[in-house]
Amino acid sequence: MEMLSGGDILIRSLQAEDVDFIFGYPGGAVLHIYDALFRQNKIQHVLVRHEQAATHMADGYARSTGKPGVVFVTSGPGATNAITGIATAYMDSIPMVVVSGQVQRHLIGSDSFQETDMVGISRPIVKHSFLCKKAEDIADAISKAFYIATTGRPGPVVVDIPKDITSPTDLVEYEYPEEVAIRSYHPALKGHTGQIKKAISLLLAAERPMIYSGGGVIQGNGAAMLTQLVRLIGAPVTNTLMGLGGYPATDPQFVGMLGMHGTYEANMAMHHCDFILAVGARFDDRVTNTISKFCPYAKIAHIDIDPATISKNIAVDVPIVGPVDNVLTEMIALIEFELESGAHETKNSLAEWWAQIEGWRGQDSLKINHVAGEEIKPQQAIEAVYKVTAGKSYVTSDVGQHQMFAALYYPFAEPRKWINSGGLGTMGFGLPAAMGVQMAFPDEVVTCITGDGSIQMNIQELSTCAQYELPIKIINLNNRSLGMVKQWQDMQYEGRHSHSYMESLPDFVKLVEAYGHVGFVVDELDALVPVLEEAYSIRDRLVFVDIRVDHNEHVYPMQIAPNGSMRDMWLRKGVRT
Amino acid sequence: MKRIISVLMENEAGALSRVIGLFAQRNYNIETLTVAPTEDITLSRLTLTTFANDKQIEQITKQLNKLIEVVKLVDLTDGEHIERELMLVKLKATGSQRAEIKRTSDIFRGQIVDVTHNAYTIQLTGNAEKLDAFLRAISESTVLEVVRSGISGLSRGEKILAL
Numbered sequence: 131m132e133m134l135s136g137g138d139i140l141i142r143s144l145q146a147e148d149v150d151f152i153f154g155y156p157g158g159a160v161l162h163i164y165d166a167l168f169r170q171n172k173i174q175h176v177l178v179r180h181e182q183a184a185t186h187m188a189d190g191y192a193r194s195t196g197k198p199g200v201v202f203v204t205s206g207p208g209a210t211n212a213i214t215g216i217a218t219a220y221m222d223s224i225p226m227v228v229v230s231g232q233v234q235r236h237l238i239g240s241d242s243f244q245e246t247d248m249v250g251i252s253r254p255i256v257k258h259s260f261l262c263k264k265a266e267d268i269a270d271a272i273s274k275a276f277y278i279a280t281t282g283r284p285g286p287v288v289v290d291i292p293k294d295i296t297s298p299t300d301l302v303e304y305e306y307p308e309e310v311a312i313r314s315y316h317p318a319l320k321g322h323t324g325q326i327k328k329a330i331s332l333l334l335a336a337e338r339p340m341i342y343s344g345g346g347v348i349q350g351n352g353a354a355m356l357t358q359l360v361r362l363i364g365a366p367v368t369n370t371l372m373g374l375g376g377y378p379a380t381d382p383q384f385v386g387m388l389g390m391h392g393t394y395e396a397n398m399a400m401h402h403c404d405f406i407l408a409v410g411a412r413f414d415d416r417v418t419n420t421i422s423k424f425c426p427y428a429k430i431a432h433i434d435i436d437p438a439t440i441s442k443n444i445a446v447d448v449p450i451v452g453p454v455d456n457v458l459t460e461m462i463a464l465i466e467f468e469l470e471s472g473a474h475e476t477k478n479s480l481a482e483w484w485a486q487i488e489g490w491r492g493q494d495s496l497k498i499n500h501v502a503g504e505e506i507k508p509q510q511a512i513e514a515v516y517k518v519t520a521g522k523s524y525v526t527s528d529v530g531q532h533q534m535f536a537a538l539y540y541p542f543a544e545p546r547k548w549i550n551s552g553g554l555g556t557m558g559f560g561l562p563a564a565m566g567v568q569m570a571f572p573d574e575v576v577t578c579i580t581g582d583g584s585i586q587m588n589i590q591e592l593s594t595c596a597q598y599e600l601p602i603k604i605i606n607l608n609n610r611s612l613g614m615v616k617q618w619q620d621m622q623y624e625g626r627h628s629h630s631y632m633e634s635l636p637d638f639v640k641l642v643e644a645y646g647h648v649g650f651v652v653d654e655l656d657a658l659v660p661v662l663e664e665a666y667s668i669r670d671r672l673v674f675v676d677i678r679v680d681h682n683e684h685v686y687p688m689q690i691a692p693n694g695s696m697r698d699m700w701l702r703k704g705v706r707t
Numbered sequence: 708m709k710r711i712i713s714v715l716m717e718n719e720a721g722a723l724s725r726v727i728g729l730f731a732q733r734n735y736n737i738e739t740l741t742v743a744p745t746e747d748i749t750l751s752r753l754t755l756t757t758f759a760n761d762k763q764i765e766q767i768t769k770q771l772n773k774l775i776e777v778v779k780l781v782d783l784t785d786g787e788h789i790e791r792e793l794m795l796v797k798l799k800a801t802g803s804q805r806a807e808i809k810r811t812s813d814i815f816r817g818q819i820v821d822v823t824h825n826a827y828t829i830q831l832t833g834n835a836e837k838l839d840a841f842l843r844a845i846s847e848s849t850v851l852e853v854v855r856s857g858i859s860g861l862s863r864g865e866k867i868l869a870l
């Protein structure tokens with residue numbers, strides 16, 4: 131058997147997992163590991179400027195490719211800086227393996243330099259974690275970490291490795307495990323056919339069915355099956371913020387995103403439907419509004435890989451535990467059989483339901499009210515980006531108003547193209563996530579839609595973009611405000627703008643130029659499309675487009691909380707349902 | 708209502724902290740907790756009691772099952788079961804009190820396991836209600852110290868929790 135050091139075992143194990151990128155930052159506790167990394171050329175390491183960005187880059191890489199993202203951080207502050215990114219991945223069920231250095235074993239627990247209890251500090255935000263006690267444990271821990279991170283409901287896994295077990299002078303036997311078996315971990319591989327049949331009878335009998343799909347369809351590679359099912363049934367479909375791209379958003383059967391900032395027709399249809407097929411969605415509080423008033427007429431069937439998600443917030447009638455791709459495939463086959471046998475008619479019987487939905491759609495809840503000569507509306511900026519990129523760009527976003535505008539005004543035709551922090555809502559996510567996507571797809575157009583608040587939370591990564599020549603397009607919806615905070619202050623605090631202004635904003639153009647990038651300012655509507663066209667025509671440089679938008683604009687529709695139901699919405703300033 | 712959850716889990720460092728962390732993180736309460744390795748030293752058996760309604764207990768058991776190190780678990784209160792708790796009570800015992808305390812202890816089938824001139828230490832096993840009743844019965848005496856193990860339990864009959 132081969133004899134290797136712990137550091138070499140780690141790198142060889144990652145190679146065995148076909149890792150192509152590691153996003154990381156070196157430091158004392160990982161020096162042996164970084165030396166092992168230096169002595170190989172299969173895996174490319176990407177040096178970030180802050181560990182939080184490393185985790186978001188790995189996250190963006192994972193969301194766009196479906197492969198796990200890999201992160202290296204050192205002990206202590208390196209590990210704690212990674213926490214926000216790990217929590218972000220955990221909330222959105224993103225596969226990630228984070229290798230953190232730990233102080234030498236004999237120093238653990240002695241408050242030594244750069245020591246922190248990484249396994250302890252990350253415990254509530256990881257799917258699992260390992261603390262390797264000896265070099266012989268590393269290969270096994272890595273193989274289990276990848277297996278756990280990528281199977282079942284995916285999530286981040288931390289592997290904490292003390293410095294002394296990676297020492298180049300201590301060689302131990304290395305053999306990478308060919309198979310992983312964990313006796314206490316058996317994720318469901320298929321759904322229960324009896325339950326699937328129950329859901330189908332409810333679905334085919336429903337007069338007002340709704341299909342409500344979430345991030346599970348994206349992460350579970352179920353978009354093609356979902357699309358096939360929706361078309362087969364002829365029912366309306368809505369996506370959560372995380373599920374956008376799970377069904378082509380330009381298709382007439384798509385009624386838009388639902389929830390707090392969902393479209394009028396999506397929320398109305400949910401409220402009035404008599405059956406919901408929930409697919410890889412989790413009835414989040416940003417979707418349901420007041421639980422007790424949620425969808426009063428609906429029976430619910432819920433497909434999810436995670437049994438704990440089923441009936442957690444909303445009690446469902448038909449639980450189906452299983453991977454969405456597999457369950458949907460089985461469901462489609464069974465429905466086709468039912469329809470061929472002539473037991474059911476579908477499309478025609480939904481005509482009345484569709485007429486009602488078309489009525490709601492006629493409200494045109496995403497209409498932009500722009501007065502000629504006034505400041506650019508942020509929604510117009512997103513529409514222009516959509517037009518200039520022909521809807522084909524990867525789009526990452528930060529968190530706030532711009533995130534909602536991007537979700538609502540950039541209709542995604544495919545899965546894995548829309549990348550945002552939906553669960554944790556992490557400002558500072560957008561730029562590093564875009565970098566991870568661009569690393570994975572160097573020839574694709576990658577856009578980061580951000581705001582003047584969010585972009586400054588990881589703006590140091592402009593330096594990393596320069597180092598790796600990442601030609602990301604950053605669209606900054608600059609409203610000189612923390613827009614979403616300001617919106618809530620306008621609506622609920624009588625306009626008292628407590629700390630929601632961004633005073634002394636930098637000159638973003640000069641700033642990006644200092645890093646060697648290209649910058650543009652847009653402050654009038656006529657210039658919007660031409661400048662964007664110019665920006666996107668530059669294929670080999672990062673371009674930052676600073677768009678001055680109306681700082682008084684709010685995101686609508688907006689569900690009325692607390693105590694509102696799905697159908698209670700503000701449609702415009704002062705206009706409610 | 709009170710629920711007794713019995714968990715079979717990997718006997719590994721950190722496994723217990725994941726269980727306890729889960730309860731804190733998800734705002735569930737732990738009333739009692741007891742844990743020790745089983746006849747198979749790779750496994751630990753943990754028994755915990757919590758107050759929860761049906762919906763909450765469904766979430767608690769599902770979330771516990773998600774922990775990688777949890778092998779199997781059962782809600783003992785779902786069926787007929789045996790539960791036991793061990794209590795050690797140190798009482799001030801002087802003069803005429805000594806006989807009275809001994810009598811009460813006998814009624815509860817307790818054992819005096821340590822004796823000094825001024826104190827008795829009584830060992831008592833039973834379900835939680837019996838131990839509570841004993842503490843009420845000796846409320847006239849001066850209790851110096853009480854230590855309880857928390858509840859352990861298993862299902863009645865041939866039903867077992869095993870790999």
